[in-house]
Amino acid sequence: MSENVSLHRRSLLTRRQFLLYSGLGAAALGLSACAAPPLPATLPAASTTPQATAASSTAKSADLTFRLTVKAAEVPIFAGSPTRVLTYVGEVLEGAPDAVMNLPDSYLGPIVRTTRGQRVRVHVHNTLSEPTNVHWHGLIVPAEMDGHPSRLIEPGQEAVYEFEVRNRPGTYWFHPHPHERTAEQAYRGLAGLFLVTDEEEAALGLPAGAQELPLILQDRRFDRNHQLVYIAAGMAGMMEQMMGFLGEEILVNGRPNAAFSVATRPYRLRILNGSNARIYKLAWSDGAPMIVIGGDGGLLERPLTYPYVMLSPGERVELWTDFSQRKAGEEVKLVSLPFEGVEAGPMQMMMAPEPLPNGAAFEIAAFHIAEAVNAPLALPEQLLPFERLSPADAVNADHPRTFIFAMDDQMNWTINGRRFEMDVVADDEKVRFGATEVWELINVMDAPVAAPNAMHHGAHMQHGGAGTMGGMMAGMKDFMAHPVHVHGVHFQVLDRSVDDAQRRGWETVNEGLLDSGWKDTILLMPGERVRILVRFDGYRGVYLLHCHNLEHEDSGMMRNFEIV
Ligand code: C2O
Ligand code: CU
Ligand code: CU
Numbered sequence: 001m002s003e004n005v006s007l008h009r010r011s012l013l014t015r016r017q018f019l020l021y022s023g024l025g026a027a028a029l030g031l032s033a034c035a036a037p038p039l040p041a042t043l044p045a046a047s048t049t050p051q052a053t054a055a056s057s058t059a060k061s062a063d064l065t066f067r068l069t070v071k072a073a074e075v076p077i078f079a080g081s082p083t084r085v086l087t088y089v090g091e092v093l094e095g096a097p098d099a100v101m102n103l104p105d106s107y108l109g110p111i112v113r114t115t116r117g118q119r120v121r122v123h124v125h126n127t128l129s130e131p132t133n134v135h136w137h138g139l140i141v142p143a144e145m146d147g148h149p150s151r152l153i154e155p156g157q158e159a160v161y162e163f164e165v166r167n168r169p170g171t172y173w174f175h176p177h178p179h180e181r182t183a184e185q186a187y188r189g190l191a192g193l194f195l196v197t198d199e200e201e202a203a204l205g206l207p208a209g210a211q212e213l214p215l216i217l218q219d220r221r222f223d224r225n226h227q228l229v230y231i232a233a234g235m236a237g238m239m240e241q242m243m244g245f246l247g248e249e250i251l252v253n254g255r256p257n258a259a260f261s262v263a264t265r266p267y268r269l270r271i272l273n274g275s276n277a278r279i280y281k282l283a284w285s286d287g288a289p290m291i292v293i294g295g296d297g298g299l300l301e302r303p304l305t306y307p308y309v310m311l312s313p314g315e316r317v318e319l320w321t322d323f324s325q326r327k328a329g330e331e332v333k334l335v336s337l338p339f340e341g342v343e344a345g346p347m348q349m350m351m352a353p354e355p356l357p358n359g360a361a362f363e364i365a366a367f368h369i370a371e372a373v374n375a376p377l378a379l380p381e382q383l384l385p386f387e388r389l390s391p392a393d394a395v396n397a398d399h400p401r402t403f404i405f406a407m408d409d410q411m412n413w414t415i416n417g418r419r420f421e422m423d424v425v426a427d428d429e430k431v432r433f434g435a436t437e438v439w440e441l442i443n444v445m446d447a448p449v450a451a452p453n454a455m456h457h458g459a460h461m462q463h464g465g466a467g468t469m470g471g472m473m474a475g476m477k478d479f480m481a482h483p484v485h486v487h488g489v490h491f492q493v494l495d496r497s498v499d500d501a502q503r504r505g506w507e508t509v510n511e512g513l514l515d516s517g518w519k520d521t522i523l524l525m526p527g528e529r530v531r532i533l534v535r536f537d538g539y540r541g542v543y544l545l546h547c548h549n550l551e552h553e554d555s556g557m558m559r560n561f562e563i564v
Contacts, residue, residue, distance in 0.1 A: 062121035062162065064095035064114060068134065070153075070176075070190065071127045075107050077256065078226045083107075085189035085228065086128065093123070106254030108216055108274075109174070109192025114165045116198040121162045126153040131178050132185060134161060135487070136194060137314060138172035138296055138520045143541025143563075146487055149179035150422050166538070168384065168518065169201035170298025171214075171270040171316045179420065179558075183276050183550035187230055187245065189254075191216065191274050201299065204380050206320075207268040213260060215271045215334075217311070217364060219247035219278045219356070231551075242411065243343065243480065244277025244549040248356040250336075250364055258365035262323050265375040268293070269319040273311040276550040279342055279358055279481060279523065281512060282317070283308040285333035291379065294318030297490040297518020299384040308337055310512040312483035314521035314548035317514060320379050328372045334364045341505015341526060342481035358481075386518065389492050389533040393436040400440035400531060401428070405482045405524060405547060405557065412556050413547065419556030425542060429561040436535040439491070443524045444499055445478045478502065478526040482552065486534065488543035488563065490518035494531040502527025521548055536563045 069089045074082040088109030090100035100110045114120060126132050131154050135147030141163035144151065153159040172194040176185040193214055206212075221229040231237045231245055240246075252258030273280060282290065290306045293299060296316050309317050326332070338361040356362065391397040408414050418426070431437060478499070493515035498506045506525050513523060524530055546558030 062094065063118040064099050064112075065093040065121040065123070066095070066100045066112070067091045067093055067123045067125060068109070068192075069125045069127060070132055073107065073189075075254070076105055077107075077251075077254070078222070081226050083222070083226045083228060086185060087189045088192050090192070103253060107189030108254045109190065111193045111195065111214060112174075113195045113197070116165055116167065116169065116196055118165045119162070120165060121160060123158055123160055124153055125158045126155055129155050130181065131155065132176045132181075132190070133159070133178055134174050135177035136161075136163070136172065136174050137485075138167065138170075138316075138490075139163070139194060140166050140488065140490070140538040142539045143488065143543055146541075146543060147177040148542065148544065149177055149182075152178055165196055167196050168298030168386065169197045170294055170296070171195055171272065171318060173272055173274070173316070175274075177544075179422065180554045183245065183554045184230055186274070186550055187220070187276055188228060193270070193272065195270070196298070200384060204299075204383065205377070206293070206380075207266050207377065211265065212268045212270065214253070215258075215269055215365065216253050216274045217271065217278075217280060218251045218254070218274045219276075220249050220251055221245075221247040222249060241551050241555060242413075244551040246276075246278055246354055246356060246358060248354075250362055252365045259368060260365060261368050261370035263371040263373045263375070264324045264326055264328070264369060265373055266320060266322040266324065266377050266379070269321050270294075270316065271311065271319065272316045273313050275313050277313060277358070277552075279313070279339075279483070280311045280364070281308050281337040281339045281509065282311055282364070283335055283337050285335050285363075288332070291320040291322075292317055292514070292516070293320045293379075293383055295514050295517045296520045297386075300517045301385055302382055303379055304516055306512055308512040309514060310339075310509050310523055311514070312481065312521065312523040312548070313550065314483055314485050315514060315523070322379070323367070323369055324376070326369045328369050330369045331366055332369075333366050336360075336362050336364060339505075339508040341502060341508060343479065389436055389535060391438060391494065391533070393535075394438045394533060395432070395435050396437050400438040401431075402440045402442055403484075403545070404442045405484065406443075406478075413552045415545065415547075415557055415559045418559060420546075420558040421560070425560045425562045429559060430564050431534075431536050431561060433536055433540050433563050436533060438494065439532050439534055441484050441522070441524050441528075441530045441532065443478050443482060443526055443528050445501070445527070480549075480552075481526060482524045482557070483521055483548040484524050484530075484545070485521040485548040486543070486545050487520075488538050488541070489534050489536055490520050491522075491532040491534040492517075493519060493522065494533050496528055496530045498525065498529075499527035538563070540564060 073087045074084055077083045085107035087107045090110030092100050099113050102110045124134050131152035133147045133152050145161050145163045174194055175191040223229050231240045249256055290309050292304045339359045342358050404416050412419050540563045542560050542562045545561050546553045
């Protein structure tokens with residue numbers, strides 16, 4: 001029942017969105033470096049509401065201050081008519097002018113470059129006709145700066161986010177987080193990269209400049225007029241909402257048919273899966289191994305070799321890719337290999353066949369070796385050391401805090417049997433500042449929907465009547481993968497175990513699971529239990545834990561947790 005209500009609401013909003021676009025029309029043209037008029041040095045001041053922070057206006061000056069304007073725009077994605085999108089436009093107000101770089105001809109937001117220890121202040125101006133906000137995915141920032149869905153920037157308003165960059169050198173990102181609207185706002189274009197460096201990293205001499213390639217992977221669906229298509233009305237749309245939205249056009253940095261001209265030398269690829277629901281099994285078309293140098297939480301201790309890399313929504317991976325053994329004129333492709341097990345059995349049979357289901361094979365980007373150069377650069381044996389957590393550090397080594405990711409008999413996605421509640425933190429969702437805990441993330445069939453530590457709340461799952469949709473779905477708990485994301489912390493993977501019933505699909509992905517280094521998002525496969533070690537040493541306050549399949553998140557697979 002509640003699902004219907006939220007779907008109805010969604011389609012109303014979609015229509016409003018459409019009005020917004022058509023109303024702005026060509027006036028909203030922007031982004032394209034050559035076509036767009038240059039931004040004025042200072043935008044007209046918006047009515048300022050210090051929503052995100054009251055302290056910022058009086059605080060000392062920041063090392064980097066920039067404006068992010070959230071706006072509707074049109075970008076040329078295909079030849080012919082441009083595509084209406086949402087976009088972030090960045091503009092440095094104070095600090096290094098090249099610290100915020102807009103991407104030409106792309107809806108994707110700017111690439112922000114910072115140094116660890118810097119103070120960053122961001123004026124976010126919402127010119128949309130609906131509320132939005134910004135979450136700094138992977139960055140450890142105070143809870144009131146984290147883009148919690150209760151802190152929104154109303155249409156026409158501006159908010160200020162301010163924080164110190166505490167993270168290890170690596171690849172982070174930002175996107176909106178308004179409840180029930182995250183998926184569509186991100187889908188329509190709102191996302192950007194936030195890179196962090198420091199002296200130690202610089203001393204490694206990794207490929208930089210033209211040899212550093214950020215690759216944001218997204219799948220989209222377009223109509224014949226090149227306009228983005230999102231969740232449709234009716235049964236098909238209901239299934240897309242339930243499973244997560246998949247597009248059949250693969251975009252890299254907002255562009256289709258991505259191709260890069262490279263030279264015979266090493267490159268640093270910073271790859272973000274910015275898709276709503278698509279999972280990639282990244283590999284090189286010629287079978288060359290993937291050399292991983294970094295993940296969600298920055299650079300690894302040392303490079304690791306993978307046959308392929310699984311990248312679920314929200315996850316990042318950094319690759320060292322050496323083209324120096326290749327010849328000018330050659331080409332190699334970054335592809336996604338086929339895999340199984342992430343959308344299991346009966347559910348898929350109920351769906352109209354999707355053009356490009358999760359697990360299908362496709363090409364992502366071509367790399368043309370355009371130039372032979374002699375610029376040898378060795379892969380460093382050591383990258384950046386980090387502290388390894390062990391169960392002995394945890395306050396609950398023998399009693400992990402459990403989180404069950406499942407669908408209830410109302411077909412709502414839940415965590416421990418609960419949907420997202422804006423202002424609620426249950427007793428078993430409070431953790432101690434400074435503590436290290438073992439968390440067990442569970443996606444298995446025989447787990448009760450309510451976790452043992454949440455019994456007082458939801459009790460056991462009740463089966464719907466036979467023959468009802470709920471009845472059919474009841475008990476189908478482990479039929480989808482969930483990319484589990486935790487705000488406000490990073491964690492380390494302790495171990496994984498998988499049910500025999502789901503092992504066959506799991507074995508098509510398990511060698512590519514990114515479990516090394518610090519993580520903030522992790523692929524939880526059907527049939528799996530994953531134990532992670534989490535240390536709450538950032539800030540106190542209310543943060544989020546959710547599935548980063550953005551349709552799952554919007555339909556309630558999200559909870560607050562509080563660091564007290
Ligand atoms: Cu990238 Cu709460 O999300
Ligand atoms: Cu996040
Ligand atoms: Cu999910």
